[in-house]
């Protein structure tokens with residue numbers, strides 16, 4: 001999610017779930033081709049499985065960017081056909097491409113010739129006045145015809161004019177049943193539902209109708225819900241990590257990041273919601289949001305926050321005594 005998630009967020013989320021597929025925020029093909037690739041594409045091996053999401057509409061340039069992403073080790077290349085921001089529309093990519101199924105098909109076909117990992121598409125159920133069942137069917141049929149097997153479908157349309165990206169995630173009504181019907185019409189495709197899914201109970205209910213569930217805001221704002229994903233959705237036997245385990249597993253990573261010249265807050269900002277709904281969550285959050293951005297902040301800030309929320313010192317604190 002642009003401006004929210006990044007490699008540090010994924011590393012943290014991976015402390016909570018081994019199996020969920022994690023996505024990068026959308027990165028434009030042009031940025032991949034011309035930008036600082038280490039900054040844009042770099043990730044830790046521990047983040048696997050991880051998908052690179054690209055934005056663009058030029059088949060050759062998307063194909064070149066996909067090849068670069070695959071060479072960097074991404075497990076999937078995803079094309080964004082769901083973002084409604086003005087900036088993105090000016091570049092003629094994101095959700096406005098739902099009006100051009102043939103072009104999206106050409107993009108997917110070109111990307112697939114350059115990579116062996118899956119090329120997938122994230123889209124909406126419609127845009128503007130092209131939001132009928134037939135419009136969605138036309139789009140999916142064309143793009144599937146180019147070899148896309150997996151569609152992640154945000155179950156609300158986007159209005160391309162007059163609504164901010166934020167409003168476009170809230171105002172158009174959710175229509176999960178539309179996505180279920182897409183799966184009925186295309187049993188051969190992997191259909192992943194997205195939009196407004198706030199708990200694993202809801203996720204499990206959706207899985208009776210579709211192949212997968214994509215969580216956006218809920219996973220970011222309440223990351224601990226990821227801790228039960230492996231057991232409940234993937235049938236894994238492992239005991240879920242505690243919140244404390246997740247932070248303690250992050251400490252060596254944060255130390256390395258700071259030693260390499262990074263700031264604690266690059267990592268700590270993703271942890272703010274970890275105790276969402278728990279006693280003393282506010283003290284935890286306040287400590288991190290006040291102290292982690294300061295110059296020279298070290299991992300002690302994370303350890304102190306942990307102590308504030310559940311009292312016990314961390315293993316590293318005890319070792320230092």
Ligand SMILES: Cc1cc2nc3c(=O)[nH]c(=O)nc-3n(C[C@H](O)[C@H](O)[C@H](O)COP(=O)(O)O)c2cc1C
Nearest residue numbers: 001002004025026122154194195196197215216217
């Ligand atoms: C701050 C923010 C940034 C987002 N950036 C992206 C993005 O880069 N690519 C994308 O496919 N969706 C992006 N989204 C949309 C989410 O992936 C998701 O489709 C949407 O929020 C609905 O799902 P949710 O209700 O689970 O959050 C973003 C959402 C938010 C809140």
